[in-house]
Structure formats: C-alpha cells, structure tokens
C-alpha cells in the first residue's frame with residue numbers, strides 16, 4: 001500500500017530522526033517528495049509504502065511526536081470555477097497530475113499524482129491552483 | 134456550423150459541397166489579451182470635479198479626457214505593483230457586479246471646483262462602461278521556450294530552464310483570423326462575440342501586419358493581423374472575461390472573442406477548412422532579451438497540440454495558454470445565437486488595409502523622426 005502525506009512540524013519535532021524511525025521502526029519505504037525546513041519548523045511531503053498496519057503505526061508515531069499529518073488531498077486544490085482550461089500548467093507539472101484531454105481541451109487535475117511541489121501555483125494565470133500547506 | 138464542425142464536414146464532403154451547403158462558420162478564441170481596457174463615464178458629482186487622476190480599487194486609470202471619463206487598462210498596476218489585482222481584475226470585478234472604490238483628484242476650476250472624491254461605483258451606477266481593446270485576437274503568434282539555466286516568468290507564461298517546456302498562445306484552427314487569412318469578411322463594423330455579448334470590430338488592431346510571411350495557402354507563419362474591438366461591458370459575462378496574473382510580468386485580461394465567417398464562395402470554404410496541420414508558428418528562445426530573437430524552428434499547431442515538440446533533439450512538453458475548451462464554447466454560443474436569430478451577420482463597412490508596414494521604436498533625434 002502506498003499513501004502520500006503532508007507533514008508539518010515544529011522546530012523540536014524537526015530535530016528528531018523522523019524519516020529514519022519510519023524506515024527502521026515501522027518498516028516503511030519513504031520517498032521524500034518535498035521538504036522545507038527552517039528555524040520555525042517545516043513541511044514535508046512524503047510517500048509512504050508498506051503494509052497498511054505499518055503505515056497506520058508510522059502515522060500514529062508521527063502524531064505522537066507532535067507532527068501534523070494530513071493526506072495530500074488536502075494539500076493542493078484547484079478552484080474548478082476559476083480554471084479556464086488554458087493549459088499553462090500541463091507542461092510544467094512534473095508528475096503529470098495536470099493533463100489536457102486533447103479532444104475536449106479540458107484540463108483535469110488528478111490529486112493522486114500530485115506531490116504538492118507548488119510549481120503550478122504561480123504559473124496559473126487565473127490563480128486557480130491553491131496550495132494549503 | 135462551428136469551425137471545428139466545418140473542418141470535419143469538409144474532410145467528409147469536400148470543399149465544393151461545403152461551400153454550397155454551409156452559410157456561416159463560427160470561430161472562437163479565449164486567451165490573455167493585454168492590449169485591452171475599458172472606458173467608463175462615472176457621471177458628474179455635486180459639486181463637480183474635473184478628474185486629473187483616477188484610481189479604481191487603487192489601480193490607476195487614465196484621465197486626461199473630459200471631466201469624468203476614464204480608461205482603465207488591463208495591465209495597469211497599483212504603486213506596489215500588485216499583480217494579483219491589476220486593471221484586468223478590476224474590470225472582472227465590475228463585470229461580476231461588484232462595487233469598486235473610485236478615488237479621483239483634480240486641480241479645481243471655476244466650473245469644476247471640487248478637488249477630490251472618494252466613493253464607490255459599479256456598472257449599475259456609471260453611465261457608459263465600454264470594453265475597448267486596441268489589439269486582440271492575433272492571427273497566429275509565437276511559441277516561447279527558454280534555453281537558459283533559470284526559470285523565466287514572461288507574458289508567455291512560466292518557462293522552465295533548459296527547454297523545460299514551451300508555450301504558445303493561438304487557438305490555431307479555431308482562431309478567427311486563421312479562417313479568414315486575407316480579411317475578406319472581417320473588417321471595420323463586423324459584428325462579433327465579445328466577452329459573452331455582441332460587440333464590433335472597430336478598426337484594424339495595432340501592430341496589424343498583413344505582410345507577415347505566409348504558407349502557400351495564405352496562412353501567416355508569424356504574428357500578422359489583429360483586431361481592435363469594442364463592446365458594452367455592462368452586458369458581458371465573467372465566464373468569458375477574466376483577470377489574469379502572469380507572475381513577475383503583470384496582469385492581463387482573458388477574453389473570449391468569436392467571429393462569424395460567411396462562406397461566400399469556394400475560396401472562403403477552402404480558407405475555413407484550414408487545420409492545425411497547415412498552420413505553422415515559429416519557436417523563439419525567450420531567454421534572449423532582444424527584439425529580434427532567432428527562430429529555433431517552425432512547428433505546426435498539430436504538433437504543438439499533441440503535448441510535446443522536438444527542440445534540438447529534446448522532447449519538450451507544450452502548453453497552449455489560450456483555452457481550447459473556452460474557444461470551443463465561444464464558437465458554440467455564437468452558433469446558437471445565429472441559429473436563434475439573435476445575432477445577424479454584419480458585412481464590414483470597410484475592409485482592412487492590404488499592406489501596412491510594421492514599424493519599430495528606436496532612439497532617434499528629432500530630425501530623424503520628422
């Protein structure tokens with residue numbers, strides 16, 4: 001099983017070997033998709049793969065250590081009303097989460113592929129893409 | 134028929150039959166059109182003011198006309214250069230029915246004693262509010278890419294380093310002037326779809342350049358014709374008029390334009406049968422900050438639409454910038470208006486000039502400019 005989560009943590013939590021513990025103690029494969037850490041804490045987007053129980057255990061471990069855990073679906077949102085289907089985002093999204101149907105010209109957003117990299121945010125002319133983390 | 138339907142029809146039935154059977158083809162485009170703006174007459178205050186400086190929601194509008202006429206340009210920004218809310222966004226807010234803050238100052242005259250005013254206006258409170266765009270609906274445009282090592286933010290969108298992507302901005306085969314390459318049916322006075330209502334072509338657009346190089350079938354390979362258009366802002370629909378932000382470039386107005394093209398004869402039918410395979414555009418490297426950037430290659434809109442193009446041996450993903458989805462919508466709405474008899478085709482009162490040199494701005498002495 002695979003899942004993508006967005007972590008937010010305080011400076012104290014940043015000092016702990018979180019990813020190491022997820023790998024060593026919870027037997028998870030951890031793929032760091034994005035990380036931003038500074039003196040006031042940080043954000044990280046991880047892809048966790050492993051057994052469902054281990055994933056649950058890993059997430060509980062994170063929460064117990066003061067790390068905010070949210071599914072990535074809450075991380076990036078598209079305002080469908082604002083999107084003009086211009087297609088600017090389709091050539092810059094590194095994971096092809098934004099794609100255009102060549103027949104209809106409609107651009108769709110596949111949240112499952114999104115890694116919350118933020119590249120599309122300032123590229124979207126009507127500012128339809130929003131990053132919440 | 135919409136332009137897309139017509140192309141299919143010609144493929145199946147040939148030009149001859151299409152010319153006989155089809156009366157009108159509706160084209161459409163929806164994209165960022167920077168040379169746009171609206172003039173507004175605010176009505177007179179009591180005591181009256183001759184406005185010399187005007188701000189709408191903090192964005193400066195052009196005064197310098199009579200007392201209470203102003204023109205707000207789509208790319209106008211406030212003193213902080215807030216690109217998230219430029220002139221285009223103010224125009225969209227007005228079309229959405231919102232009230233915007235009007236501030237104006239004047240020097241005070243015997244007949245216009247008032248020196249300042251601070252109030253709110255909306256499309257309901259003003260006299261005229263007219264969208265008047267001096268250059269829209271470019272007949273073909275460029276393809277932008279970036280060879281440099283850093284991301285560029287341009288009016289052609291976000292260009293990733295090392296040929297990371299390429300952007301283009303024409304609606305291609307759906308685009309109005311692509312279907313009437315020699316301006317036989319489009320001219321001054323042509324009635325059009327503009328921002329969700331009926332508008333008119335008021336002149337050739339600025340930088341109108343009919344002499345741009347063309348393919349043997351007449352389709353320009355470079356930016357060529359343009360339209361200056363006008364229409365009642367009060368009737369427009371936010372579905373087809375949108376304030377846009379191009380990061381670090383500024384604001385621009387996304388607007389839907391559709392032009393009906395009467396199929397006068399077989400020649401016209403042949404023009405409207407043009408497809409993305411027949412339309413070429415030039416790829417430019419926007420990391421070269423000069424007016425005459427070298428052409429990297431020519432590419433067809435069919436290739437551009439496929440999602441990636443080859444540049445120097447690299448598969449480069451492409452982005453349209455102009456919305457094909459909305460362009461289709463425009464052509465469909467226009468078709469439905471015509472079928473319902475709500476929109477009648479207007480023959481131009483005057484054709485566009487056949488030749489117009491495209492001039493550049495150079496630093497000259499007074500004598501050189503005379």
Ligand code: SF4
Nearest residue numbers: 083084086087089124
């Ligand atoms: S760049 Fe924005 S408006 Fe354009 S297709 Fe993507 S999400 Fe929609």
Ligand code: SF4
Nearest residue numbers: 093114115117118120
């Ligand atoms: S944040 Fe935007 S660009 Fe990045 S993966 Fe998600 S959709 Fe694609």
